[in-house]
Amino acid sequence: MVNTPEPFDAVMVLSFGGPEGPDDVRPFLENVTRGRGIPPERLDDVAKHYLHFGGVSPINALNRALIDAVRAEFDTHGIDLPIYFGNRNWHPMVEDTVATMRDDGIRNALVFATSAWGGYSGCRQYHEDIRRAREVVENAPDLTRLRQFYDHPLFLDAVADAVRAAQSELPADAAPARLVFTAHSVPTAADATGGPPDAGGHLYSRQVAEAGRLVAGALGVDDYDLVWQSRSGPPQVPWLEPDIVDHIDALHERGVTSVIVVPVGFVSDHLEVVWDLDTEARDRAAELGMAFVRAATAGTDPRFAQMVRELVQERLGTATPHRRGTEPEFGVGCNGTLCAVGCCEPPARPSRPTSAARG
Ligand SMILES: CC1=C(CCC(=O)O)c2cc3nc(cc4[nH]c(cc5[nH]c(cc1n2)c(C)c5CCC(=O)O)c(CCC(=O)O)c4C)C(CCC(=O)O)=C3C
Numbered sequence: 001m002v003n004t005p006e007p008f009d010a011v012m013v014l015s016f017g018g019p020e021g022p023d024d025v026r027p028f029l030e031n032v033t034r035g036r037g038i039p040p041e042r043l044d045d046v047a048k049h050y051l052h053f054g055g056v057s058p059i060n061a062l063n064r065a066l067i068d069a070v071r072a073e074f075d076t077h078g079i080d081l082p083i084y085f086g087n088r089n090w091h092p093m094v095e096d097t098v099a100t101m102r103d104d105g106i107r108n109a110l111v112f113a114t115s116a117w118g119g120y121s122g123c124r125q126y127h128e129d130i131r132r133a134r135e136v137v138e139n140a141p142d143l144t145r146l147r148q149f150y151d152h153p154l155f156l157d158a159v160a161d162a163v164r165a166a167q168s169e170l171p172a173d174a175a176p177a178r179l180v181f182t183a184h185s186v187p188t189a190a191d192a193t194g195g196p197p198d199a200g201g202h203l204y205s206r207q208v209a210e211a212g213r214l215v216a217g218a219l220g221v222d223d224y225d226l227v228w229q230s231r232s233g234p235p236q237v238p239w240l241e242p243d244i245v246d247h248i249d250a251l252h253e254r255g256v257t258s259v260i261v262v263p264v265g266f267v268s269d270h271l272e273v274v275w276d277l278d279t280e281a282r283d284r285a286a287e288l289g290m291a292f293v294r295a296a297t298a299g300t301d302p303r304f305a306q307m308v309r310e311l312v313q314e315r316l317g318t319a320t321p322h323r324r325g326t327e328p329e330f331g332v333g334c335n336g337t338l339c340a341v342g343c344c345e346p347p348a349r350p351s352r353p354t355s356a357a358r359g
């Protein structure tokens, strides 16, 4: 008997997860930072950011809206696959979702992870989530991750249009705005090991840089900045810099009076965007008398759901892959298999400082 592979029979949207009420905040943060050497002071701080918004991160609602939009895309394109939702750090947890899929008779699903990027946090960790869920769920379906999409034209076009919209929101008398792309910082050691061992490293920061370059190019801008945000971890551990807030200071010192911040590193307006940019960075710009507009994220643009549909169609063999970048693109894997042995190796975790060491 010929062993033909089973057809794909479902799609799972796999994301980070976020709290949906004040009581969720602490247990959510414990899940995120388990064993990661994040100082307790940082956690207290981040908890305050969440509690400032009633303990609700926008991320789950945004993912549910994305799933509705992808459902509509599937329906108009005759793609008859159910869509499931699972998270790494908060309910619906990926383990529970995979159990539900198994109970529904799903055998071979595609997985759309909501990060565009390679690297440990954006890519490998989603493979680890898939592997962990399949380990705890007996008779779990096969789960094949879709590719990284940092340079997908529909993603880049959505970001470019968000910048155009931001430009039109600037006060009429503002000077032409400096374009500043921003993405989540990661430890420089983690960035260095990003990608397969023989591919030169720094996959995450290279892809972010290329996405920024492609968006700026589409806008005809050749002088812009790329900065980082939302660093955590102990201060002695180096993370990608400069930080967005420090960069606003630096721009002010150089006489820049108007800025558009483009959170290209984030697919939707989750907490790092609404706190670190819309609160901290915006307040600093206001103190300095700078005009400040934050461009929208791509996740709610209809093109983003179209892109998810296209990525699925690529795997169904009904669409050709579209991409604009030249950086290598990885991320595909079945059942938690990495792109290559040792791909995106996490750095050694710094141990938590003891209370004695903290004084
Ligand atoms: C590269 C990257 C992305 C983009 C790729 C992707 O989208 O996956 C991302 C996304 C996100 N990060 C998020 C939240 C958090 N990240 C943390 C901590 C960390 N992030 C890191 C990196 C990234 N993170 C790293 C290296 C750490 C240090 C600890 C560790 O090595 O893992 C912490 C702990 C507290 C803190 O220190 O801030 C929180 C609460 C949320 C949800 C927000 C919401 O609730 O709306 C989202 C989408």
Ligand SMILES: [Fe+2]
Pocket (backbone or CB within 6 Å): 184
């Ligand atoms: Fe994060």
